[in-house]
Amino acid sequence: MPLCKLADCPVAKDGRCLEGRGADCPNLVQDSDVPEVIAPPPTTAQVSKPPSVTFEPLPGRTPLDVAEARRFARRGPCMVVALAGMPECGKTSLLARLHQLFQAGPIAGFDFAGSHSLPHFEEMNWRATIESGESGLQMTRSSSQFDNSFLHLAVRSTVRGSRVELLLNDIAGETFKKAVATQLDCEKLLALARADHLVVMIDGAALAAPELRHHHIEQVGDFLQRVLQGGQCGLRTALHVVISKLDKLRGHEAVADGLQEDFEVRLRAAVGSLSFWRIAARPMDDSLPTKERIGQLFAFWAETTHRYPTAALPTVPRSAWERDFCRYGI
């Protein structure tokens, strides 16, 4: 219905013009005359109201705790590798090197099949990258906060096609010294009881320095004595003695040879297997990392366990995998 400027005109109600002029009446209000109703400005909330979003957490914020590690152990063949050694002996460099190697290709016949710890591997590597802007060689040190945590890595054999989960337990150097000092602290290292592999690292630079050499050798020897006498390791354990920083050891190889002979005599019969490795994960001279040797060490971790008879490994029923950790009271 049209509108009229005259208040008494009934045109808006029944279409009759008060002055009888019909559609030509000058009092009729045209569309353009209708005052524009201006909506109030929208509030900030109306303008930027985001659609309702519900976020769900994804894994990988922190290393796996024991309960999470158990879940991976239930998935199938799972190797637990514990790395221990004095502060700055090269544990983090070794783990970071593995991450770097996988970024360049398969390692020793194993494809990278996944990891729930990628942010941690990347963080380990960060300070050794050009992008970080760090000068000289810097590595993030292991934190005792994660002594009973695990980094996860899954690999698949390019030959056999079998998948293996690896749980890597990086024991901080400060914790290592405490474990040497007291049995109580040593027993707090829960992963050792489940470890298929115990990797004890010795700083090659310390072996080359007479003022450091004897202390480092003794600390490592005492640590192994502790874990063996407490039953945390034994015949079910593959023990690896890794001399790191090979580039710093040059000229002092005889010290490493002597250490190796001594450990052979003292430890061979007490563990499932004893292996010696000399590596350079991040050499400081112009040499390159000992990639092949590190690859062999990794393949050993992925392929070997003394916790089960080798022949029986494929026939272990899935129900038994679920008890992997419980079996050792973890």
Add this chain to the structure above:
Amino acid sequence: MASNPHHQSVEVNASRVLVIGLPETGKSSFIQALDEVLKHPATPNDLCGAGLAHDRSYIQIDKSDFLAGKKLNRTRRPLEDTSVELWFEHPPSGLRGRLHLPDRKGEMFRDQWVTRQWDKAYRENLSGIAGALVFVRADEKSRNDERLGVLANETFQSGGAPRPWDRKDASAQVQLVDVLQFIAEHGEIPHPLRVAVLISAWDTVGQEGDLRPREPVRFLEREWALLAQYLRANPEFFSARIFGVSAYGGPPDQLGPLLEQAPHQRVRFVDGTETTRDLTRPLRWLLQLD
């Protein structure tokens, strides 16, 4: 016609393909090029257009820039509504359908890596996808450079103070693998999910002095090794094929004489040792039309 089950209305067959990639990896350019190729199929058997979708407003935003050979302006695109719908027909089978390619911003995938969380709605949408297009760039490095050899012991002049660790600075292939892990392990995707890895900016490969492999499969194996291994080592989750693609046919903003050619003519697609203009090949595979 009515008795042939393939001859159904375009409205009936709807397929959703997940488009994955970190920021600026060529996702939007590919979609633009695909739209052009659907309109101008190279051979009668190629996937072709079956009309225009009702709403093409998203794809229209960048259309003029793409056709002019210009780099796309990401800031013009909306943050939320990134839906792209293309209508297609598969001449050999007579199948017609709608293809949904949500062009999600690469920042969304990067945020999943950084914040370790994802949108519940995104996760729920994964259950219905037909496959995934995963984008990486041929002209960007897949990992951070490590200081090795003489660099290891030198003071490196980066032009500033050392930068503290920030997850967003992680290697590109590591971020991408984690995004795929989230999908594989926390999304209810069909198993195995068909994944077409598209190596964009393929026109940068094979230039003088470039020693990188010229076959996409071998290129990924060498340059994006972690991603290649991950896809190969998880056959229960993924079935992957690798392609090279140059959506513009050359570097955007520098096409020069190539601009004389229509966009669908200058596009290049590499499958093994074969180079074609048929950008629909990965989609035919994802939709199991081949």
